[in-house]
Amino acid sequence: MYSGLLPAVIGTLLPAMPVSAQQPTLTAAQISRIDSLFSRYSAADVPGCALAVSRHDTVVLERGWGSANLEHTVSITPATIFEAGSVSKQFTAAAALILAQQGKLSLDDDVRKYLPELPVYDAPITIRHLIRHTSGLRDWGAVMSIAGWPRGTRTYTQAHVLDIVARQKALNYPVGAEYLYSNSNYNLLAMIVERVSGKTLAEFTRAELFEPLAMKSTSWRDDYQRIVPGRAHAYSGGGKTWRLQMPFENVYGNSSLLTTVGDLLKWNANLGHERVGGAEFVAMQQMTGKARNGSGSTYAAGLHVDKFQGTTVIFHDGATAGYRAFLARYPDAGHAVALLCNAGDANPVALREGVASIVLPPYTAPTRTPVDTIGVAVAAPRLQGLAGYYRNPMSREPLQLVVSGGQLLANGRKLVALTPGHFTSVTGRTHVVFDDGKRGARSSIRLATMDADMAYADTMEFLPIDSPRGEASYSDYIGKFFSEEADATVSVVRDGKGLALFARPNRRSPMVPIYADGFSTLEWYMEFTRGKDGKVDGFLLTSGRARNVRFDKGK
Known part of the structure; x- marks a missing residue:
């Protein structure tokens, strides 16, 4: 919980962020380069983007490209309202931090104190775990995709979300x-804010965040049927073929913030002037933490704190339906960038980095030691001893090592031996380390993937596993399977000489064997389980952010 300080929230509305009336800090050449970056969205018959850039919290550029409504050819302006996708998360996290600062909750509270509907797991999930994505909770959208109803195919509500999460008997990881x-x-987290404050998330954030910062165009899409004047419609597709793709659902907290690029810069400026919440609140927003395996080291309270071109960047991107968003602050350089788009093919990360590369001071990448693409010689018996099938015990993700032309390949990609037990990709970003404590037999693997700056790595473990069973065993897998967690029934059926996963009414996904009792489809990993009698009794299905969802075989 916060110390006894109360939030230092100003009581009067702030004026709009000033637009520089003096010599602009962006040159004509810089502005021209930015316009070129968005040139594909400059026509009146395509969706596009709005952009705002500030320096030392003074707006130095506001632009709009493309159409907010293709049916009525309404132009996008800096005042156009978009949905911010996961950029919204920092506002939900901020609401929880304000409540903690007010002494109404602790970030280390068990979430079941406020959401008793959730199952009891092996260890308590705290509010801090929610904020930092270390809870292990499955993504409800991924679960419903398994059930055949991905987001966008049903009108989901917060009640649906709670019901889905509450019936998950297991977590993605401890x-x-x-x-x-x-x-x-x-x-x-949004539900906790509402239960603790006694207000809707929209009411609480309006009073505590939006009104104090004069964010007059910001609200939540908690009722998708509500009319929002000035809002851009969202589209998917590209070229001359665009289709309406709006978020027709009433879930929020994870996304659903309706806002403008100007309002986002007002919010972003609070990281500097600290008028809402004070210094302690702003520090908590940016406090990162690691999971026990070292992952997530850049994630704070709905914000990433990382490096870009050698300078600190505090940011988050977002995507919901056809909306795309990015908000970033570069405190060392004094710049901030807000980007909102209604074109589903827009890449907000690439566009933000493109703008940042133009407005930030010139950057010269440090000279790196060349990656060793030759390596050391490893005896052929040693290489052959490492080859085989492996899988991650958490995600069921496969890894196959083979020897070809005297080289070890991981899923078809060449590895370079730094030592007989440590290999790297030719780019140097992926490292494969074998457990030297088990020489003489295939051992476990630690696979580390470095970030773009080679600054840190996410590490996964892979364990040896037998090769796929032959076609003669396919009859073991055929049958009907039901998942209480996904509330779905599927069938495994013959598909020519192979197998396919079939779900009503007409979804049929070919199954490719990847290791013993393991298969992959275009979307999922499946691993069949066997009872004490050796017969298949079900399978565990992993779909990205929902791991090992249980399906039991019908009698």
């Missing part, structure tokens, strides 16, 4: 063990 992004965390 509480606190890993970082894995899950929207469920922030939907539940």
Whole structure:
């Protein structure tokens, strides 16, 4: 819980962020380069983006490209309202931090204190776990995708989300063990804010965040049928073929903030002037933490704190339906960038980095030691001893090592031996380390993937597993299976010489064997389980942010 300080929230509305009336800090050449970056969205018959850039919290550029409504050819302006996707998460987290600062909850409270509907797991999930995506909770959208109803196909509500999460008997991983992004965390966080404050999330954030910062165009899409004047419609597709893709659902906290680029810069400026919440609140927003396996080291309270071109960046991106968003602050350089788009093909990360590269001071990448693409010689018996099938015990993700031309390949990609037990990809970003304590037999693997700056790594463990069973065993897998967790029934059926996963009414996914009792489809990993009698009794299905969802075989 916070110390006894109360939030230092100003009592009067702030004026709009000033637009520089003096010599602009962006040159004509810089502005021209930014316009070129968004040129594909400059026509009146395509969706587009709005952009705002500030320096030392003074707006130095506001732009709009493309159409807010293709049916009525309404142009996008900096005042156009968009949905901010997961940029919204920082506002939900901020609401929880304000309540903690007011002494109404502790970030270390068990979430079941406020949401008793949730199951009891092996260890308590705290509010802090929700904020940092280390709870282990499955992403409810991924679970419903398994059930055949992905987001966008049904009108989901917060009540649906709670019901889905409450029937998950297992977690993706032990509480606190890993970082894995899950929207469920922030939907539940919004529910906690509402139950503790006695107000809706919209009411609480309006009073505590939006009004004090004069964010007059910001609200929540907690009723998708509500009319929002000035809102851009969202689209998917590209070129001359665009289709309406709006978020027709009433879930929020994870996303659903309706706002403008100008309002986002007002919010972003609070990281500097600290008028809402004070210094303690702003520090808590940016406090990162690691899971036990070291992952998630850049994630704070709905914000990433990382490096870009050698300078600190505090940011989050977002995507909901056809909306795309990015909000970033570069405190060392004094710049901030807010980007909102209604074109589903827009890449907000690439666009933000493009803008940042133009407005930030010139950057020269440090000289790196060349990656060793030759390595040391490893005896052929040693290489052959390492080859085989492996899988991650948490995600069921496969890894196959083979020897070809005297080289070890991981899923078809060449590895370079740094030592007989340590290999790297030719780029140097992926490291494969074998457990030297088990020489003479295939051992477990630690696979580490470095970030773009080679600054830190996410590490996964892979364990040896037998090769896929032959076609003669396929009859073991055929049958009907039901999942209480996904509330779904599927069938495994013959598909020519192979197998397919069939779900009503007409979804049929070919199954590719990847290791013993393990298969993959275009979307999922499946691992069949066997009872004491050796017969198949079900399978565990992993779909990205929902791992090992249980399906039991019908009698």
